[in-house]
Amino acid sequence: MAGAIQNREAFLNNIANNLGRDRLTTPVNRPTWKHNPQDEVLKGASQDDLVQVLTDHCEKIHTTVINTTKSNLGSTLNGAVQNYGGGPVVTWKDDRFAEWGLKELFTNEWAKQEIDYHEWDFNSASTNINYAEKANIGITISEYTLAESATVVMLSSKDHGRTVNFLPKTYIALVPKSSIVPRMTQAAKKLRERHLNGKSLPACINFISGPSNSADIELQLVVGVHGPFKATYIIIDDL
Amino acid sequence: MPMKIGNERFGERVEKGINNSFMRGAVAGAQDNIGARRLNAIEELGNWEEWRSHGEEIRQHVLEHLDYYLEQLSDNVAKRGGNVFFAETAEEANEYIKEVVQSKNAQKVVKSKSMVTEEINLNASLEEVGCQVIETDLGEYILQVDDHDPPSHIVAPALHKNKEQVRDVFTKKLGYKKSADPTELAWHAREMLRQDYLTADVGITGCNFAVAETGSFALVTNEGNADLVTSLPKTQITVMGMERLVPTFEELEVLVSMLTRSAVGQKLPSYVTVLTGPREELDVDGPEDFHLVIVDNGRSKILGTEFQSVLQCIRCAACVNACPVYRHVGGHSYGSIYSGPIGAVLSPLLGGYEDYKELPYASTLCGACSEVCPVKIPLHELLHKHRQVIVEKEGKAPVSEKLLMKAFGLGAASPTLYKWGSKIAPTAMNPFTSEDKITKGPGPLKAWTEVRDFPAPNKERFRDWFKNREKGGGTSWPEPSKTEKHF
Ligand code: SF4
Numbered sequence: 001m002a003g004a005i006q007n008r009e010a011f012l013n014n015i016a017n018n019l020g021r022d023r024l025t026t027p028v029n030r031p032t033w034k035h036n037p038q039d040e041v042l043k044g045a046s047q048d049d050l051v052q053v054l055t056d057h058c059e060k061i062h063t064t065v066i067n068t069t070k071s072n073l074g075s076t077l078n079g080a081v082q083n084y085g086g087g088p089v090v091t092w093k094d095d096r097f098a099e100w101g102l103k104e105l106f107t108n109e110w111a112k113q114e115i116d117y118h119e120w121d122f123n124s125a126s127t128n129i130n131y132a133e134k135a136n137i138g139i140t141i142s143e144y145t146l147a148e149s150a151t152v153v154m155l156s157s158k159d160h161g162r163t164v165n166f167l168p169k170t171y172i173a174l175v176p177k178s179s180i181v182p183r184m185t186q187a188a189k190k191l192r193e194r195h196l197n198g199k200s201l202p203a204c205i206n207f208i209s210g211p212s213n214s215a216d217i218e219l220q221l222v223v224g225v226h227g228p229f230k231a232t233y234i235i236i237d238d239l
Numbered sequence: 240m241p242m243k244i245g246n247e248r249f250g251e252r253v254e255k256g257i258n259n260s261f262m263r264g265a266v267a268g269a270q271d272n273i274g275a276r277r278l279n280a281i282e283e284l285g286n287w288e289e290w291r292s293h294g295e296e297i298r299q300h301v302l303e304h305l306d307y308y309l310e311q312l313s314d315n316v317a318k319r320g321g322n323v324f325f326a327e328t329a330e331e332a333n334e335y336i337k338e339v340v341q342s343k344n345a346q347k348v349v350k351s352k353s354m355v356t357e358e359i360n361l362n363a364s365l366e367e368v369g370c371q372v373i374e375t376d377l378g379e380y381i382l383q384v385d386d387h388d389p390p391s392h393i394v395a396p397a398l399h400k401n402k403e404q405v406r407d408v409f410t411k412k413l414g415y416k417k418s419a420d421p422t423e424l425a426w427h428a429r430e431m432l433r434q435d436y437l438t439a440d441v442g443i444t445g446c447n448f449a450v451a452e453t454g455s456f457a458l459v460t461n462e463g464n465a466d467l468v469t470s471l472p473k474t475q476i477t478v479m480g481m482e483r484l485v486p487t488f489e490e491l492e493v494l495v496s497m498l499t500r501s502a503v504g505q506k507l508p509s510y511v512t513v514l515t516g517p518r519e520e521l522d523v524d525g526p527e528d529f530h531l532v533i534v535d536n537g538r539s540k541i542l543g544t545e546f547q548s549v550l551q552c553i554r555c556a557a558c559v560n561a562c563p564v565y566r567h568v569g570g571h572s573y574g575s576i577y578s579g580p581i582g583a584v585l586s587p588l589l590g591g592y593e594d595y596k597e598l599p600y601a602s603t604l605c606g607a608c609s610e611v612c613p614v615k616i617p618l619h620e621l622l623h624k625h626r627q628v629i630v631e632k633e634g635k636a637p638v639s640e641k642l643l644m645k646a647f648g649l650g651a652a653s654p655t656l657y658k659w660g661s662k663i664a665p666t667a668m669n670p671f672t673s674e675d676k677i678t679k680g681p682g683p684l685k686a687w688t689e690v691r692d693f694p695a696p697n698k699e700r701f702r703d704w705f706k707n708r709e710k711g712g713g714t715s716w717p718e719p720s721k722t723e724k725h726f
């Protein structure tokens with residue numbers, strides 16, 4: 001249902017008035033900008049170059065990077081989970097987990113290891129948030145990954161709870177190597193295209209770079225404020 | 240906190256600031272620290288002037304077509320099921336937000352840091368109707384727990400407090416029992432606030448940039464507080480200054496990149512969150528109900544005037560971090576939540592000359608602010624324009640520049656400051672130089688040049704100067720003896 005808009009006409013008329021003209025009634029075309037420095041950053045870098053840039057920057061933002069292949073993903077992820085002290089683990093609901101052969105790990109293998117596991121389920125709304133709040137690890141998948149700033153991009157949906165990225169104590173992002181782009185420029189273009197093609201944007205898009213932190217007390221860095229204390233990216237060679 | 244802080248006279252505030260030696264050390268340290276990080280970040284990026292020109296052209300285009308983009312934004316927010324309220328004044332904004340909050344019978348509101356909600360004094364108006372309002376940004380939280388101590392910096396609001404003071408506040412107000420270690424303090428705040436996120440009825444945020452084409456808006460934080468504020472409460476209210484928008488995702492990206500580099504020298508902060516409307520139908524988290532409040536509160540009066548460019552501001556505080564006067568007097572001296580050069584330009588425009596006529600004089604007109612501004616606002620020229628307007632209105636300057644410089648502790652006795660300033664923006668001084676001597680300087684220089692001529696600034700750039708100074712390792716005000724070789 002469309003929302004309400006209140007007080008708009010007088011407000012906008014006043015703006016036009018102050019700008020010394022009538023209201024603009026025909027569409028304003030986005031100008032051809034004179035400057036486009038963003039397109040030059042990491043231009044021409046190969047996928048491997050981008051992995052290197054991403055890896056280097058991860059060090060600066062207190063984030064662990066692990067490279068793996070599709071066939072080794074299960075054992076790599078299991079190792080990362082153990083490294084963070086095991087469960088409870090919460091993940092999105094996403095078909096790619098099965099495609100990457102992780103179902104066995106999530107259910108049987110973790111049951112054996114006594115690692116508690118919850119898959120996001122939109123049918124049981126509050127259970128998810130309660131679980132995520134107690135969870136030790138959240139696991140999600142990056143849609144676009146920005147090499148320059150070591151940023152994973154998370155798109156929300158009924159199966160992709162946004163709080164999986166924030167409430168658990170630590171988080172692990174699965175990063176398909178094919179998702180890596182030079183910087184936010186490319187992700188922004190893709191998201192815009194998606195919108196222009198009539199596919200609606202997710203309600204929440206998270207650009208996440210490492211664990212949460214603050215420097216509000218004497219400018220000293222504290223890692224782990226409202227979100228996770230630690231972060232790991234697992235880069236999956238899917239090319 | 241309203242925009243105006245306290246009722247002390249300008250001179251009293253300045254004196255207090257100058258006598259607070261911890262604060263002055265903290266400010267100097269912060270300026271050096273953030274300044275160096277910013278320089279690293281923009282040098283690594285390369286092409287910074289090109290970026291600035293791009294930032295400027297985007298912001299100018301938006302301001303020239305502001306009614307169009309706000310119409311587009313509001314249509315798109317409504318299409319996604321969000322409600323939009325246009326508020327001409329602070330009162331209208333507060334009334335609307337109160338109504339929403341009361342219609343939900345809300346008892347508890349969590350908030351992420353936002354200058355515009357400070358400007359309209361939203362917290363007080365919600366508290367009036369019995370709502371508990373909790374600031375979740377660590378710096379803001381500290382100030383709130385300390386009986387609403389005012390912020391002293393746009394990006395680092397609790398900069399003026401040291402960790403022992405924070406510990407004492409937490410001990411007294413929150414029963415905190417641990418040390419003054421920033422990590423322990425922050426983790427305590429985390430624990431306290433977790434419960435608040437989970438039990439709050441309403442989340443309130445500001446808006447770094449809205450995107451007209453999609454009806455989205457972006458929030459930029461390192462702590463992740465804005466994400467919990469916008470994913471747990473059932474109702475979300477976002478308040479934006481009416482000028483804070485861009486046409487599409489492509490411009491959003493550019494300005495976010497420039498904001499975080501200019502503000503703290505980061506490529507991107509830990510969290511950039513782009514939200515569009517309330518949650519989708521089957522989503523489990525995110526608000527069910529979303530309201531966008533677009534605030535004028537004096538901004539439209541600036542449009543079409545010679546001060547219009549100040550609305551290009553993206554609130555990065557780079558100008559604050561570069562300002563020698565801010566360094567000396569601290570944020571509280573400005574008597575406004577907007578401090579530093581941006582505060583000195585903006586506060587008189589939004590709050591009136593009556594309260595803020597001295598602020599345009601809280602500047603050496605050295606031009607350091609204009610040089611660092613990512614969207615190329617000619618801040619020192621706007622300060623100069625303010626002075627012209629004030630003198631025209633009042634027949635005289637409200638404060639003697641000479642006395643003021645003395646009050647700032649930047650007395651004419653030493654030409655060091657003048658040298659420091661003039662190094663920063665040699666070009667800004669050119670109109671006043673003749674044959675390598677300055678004869679009629681602007682601002683404080685005028686006070687000095689009445690007495691004697693000064694050698695004209697050489698062409699060493701601020702960047703070089705800053706680097707040289709960094710190599711020297713000093714964080715304090717440059718002593719003539721230590722810096723002489725660089726001049
Ligand atoms: S005036 Fe420029 S430098 Fe100052 S806060 Fe605004 S954008 Fe940043």
